[in-house]
Amino acid sequence: MSKPRYDWWPYAKGMIRRYPQLKQEYEELHRMSTTQKFTDEPRGSEMSRTLESVAIRELPHNKQREYEAVRRAIEETKKYKNGLDRLQVIKLVLWKRTHTLEGAALSMYFSDRTVVQWHGDFIRLVAEKYGLLD
Numbered sequence: 001m002s003k004p005r006y007d008w009w010p011y012a013k014g015m016i017r018r019y020p021q022l023k024q025e026y027e028e029l030h031r032m033s034t035t036q037k038f039t040d041e042p043r044g045s046e047m048s049r050t051l052e053s054v055a056i057r058e059l060p061h062n063k064q065r066e067y068e069a070v071r072r073a074i075e076e077t078k079k080y081k082n083g084l085d086r087l088q089v090i091k092l093v094l095w096k097r098t099h100t101l102e103g104a105a106l107s108m109y110f111s112d113r114t115v116v117q118w119h120g121d122f123i124r125l126v127a128e129k130y131g132l133l134d
Helices: 008-029 043-047 050-056 061-078 083-095 101-108 112-130
Strands: none
Touching: 008 061, 008 083, 008 112, 061 083, 061 112, 083 101, 083 112, 101 112
16 A cells, blocks of 8 residues: 655655754844944944844744744643654654654664654644645
């Protein structure tokens, strides 16, 4: 029996792989500068708008949607009984890329089938959160 091919599957995996980089970019955009700016302008004009400028900065629209889809999938997965183990599989296989699915199963003492199922469930959840499974 062959596995069905979905056009969205590689895109969803790509979103998950890009998540650590997107998270870093997102956090850098929202980090407030603590260094003093030295200018000739009066203080009131720049100082009062610092917090506002941090609050309105966002990633480009598509990157923001990808980041939010993966973040929401992570939050939902954490609620599962074995959610931290599931996220560890994603971390080893897709983020660090140090293990294959079989290697992650061996290192975590789970069956290959279980780890493959968790991997697929997470990819489908990200695709759902992004809106690819409508």
